[in-house]
Amino acid sequence: xxxxxxxHLFSKKKSEQDILPTRSAKKAVLVFFILxxxxxxxxxPYANTSHHITSITEYLFTIYQFAINxxxxxxxxxxxxxxxxxxxxxxxxxxxxxxxxxxxxLGIAYYYKKKGNRIAFLMGLFILGISMDYTAWYMSTxxxxxxxxxHKSFLGVEAMHDFHYLFSSLGVLAxxxxxxxxxxxxxxxxxxxxxxxxxxxxxxxxx
Numbered sequence: 001x002x003x004x005x006x007x008h009l010f011s012k013k014k015s016e017q018d019i020l021p022t023r024s025a026k027k028a029v030l031v032f033f034i035l036x037x038x039x040x041x042x043x044x045p046y047a048n049t050s051h052h053i054t055s056i057t058e059y060l061f062t063i064y065q066f067a068i069n070x071x072x073x074x075x076x077x078x079x080x081x082x083x084x085x086x087x088x089x090x091x092x093x094x095x096x097x098x099x100x101x102x103x104x105x106l107g108i109a110y111y112y113k114k115k116g117n118r119i120a121f122l123m124g125l126f127i128l129g130i131s132m133d134y135t136a137w138y139m140s141t142x143x144x145x146x147x148x149x150x151h152k153s154f155l156g157v158e159a160m161h162d163f164h165y166l167f168s169s170l171g172v173l174a175x176x177x178x179x180x181x182x183x184x185x186x187x188x189x190x191x192x193x194x195x196x197x198x199x200x201x202x203x204x205x206x207x
Contacts, residue, residue: 026119026202033126033195036061040130040191072131076101091169094162101131118201122194129190136184139163142176 021029039061079100083093109124141148142163149158167173 020117021119023202026198029119029123030195030198030202033123033198036064037191037195040065068127068130069134072101072104072134075104091166094160094165097162098135101135102128105131119198122197122201126191126194129187129194132187132190133184136180136187139167139176139180139183142167142173 039057043058043061043065076097079096079098080093082088082100083096088096105124105127107124109121109128112118112120112124142161144161144164146161146164146168147158148161163176164173167176167179172179
């Protein structure tokens with residue numbers, strides 16, 4: 001029997017090179033992500049306090065942010081779900097949610113890097129930055145208790161707080177603020193770095 005592989009996913013035929021984004025498309029992506037990053041910083045999507053939407057721009061951004069959060073939430077729960085099917089240790093089962101949440105955009109970035117589509121590669125890393133910032137917010141609530149309230153849970157029911165369990169198991173719950181702060185800084189560094197990378201990609205003289 002012929003052994004299957006996944007090399008077809010990363011093939012670089014001439015026809016595929018022809019559909020790489022044009023310089024104009026790259027500039028449009030750059031403008032979009034600059035605006036998105038500015039809105040992201042200003043509107044603090046993971047703030048615990050309620051916020052009244054005052055403009056159509058913020059409304060549209062909130063819809064888009066909701067779509068990203070739902071996608072990452074589904075992937076996060078899917079990571080836990082793998083260990084519901086397999087005999088994973090409890091620590092690994094709890095960790096898998098965040099691992100999947102980070103590996104999903106990282107996998108997309110890697111896929112497009114292999115395809116030679118640098119702008120899509122950078123977009124994947126930008127989403128990874130968003131995912132890490134979301135995780136940082138989740139980490140920062142670990143001190144609130146072992147149970148995640150239903151109104152903060154993606155599934156809408158009370159559940160184990162991943163990072164209260166993980167940090168308590170590792171004996172680092174007291175360093176919650178430091179760990180979440182470092183994670184948030186890495187997330188923002190990724191987002192800012194990829195926007196800078198998009199700028200150089202959009203205005204590069206390379207074909």
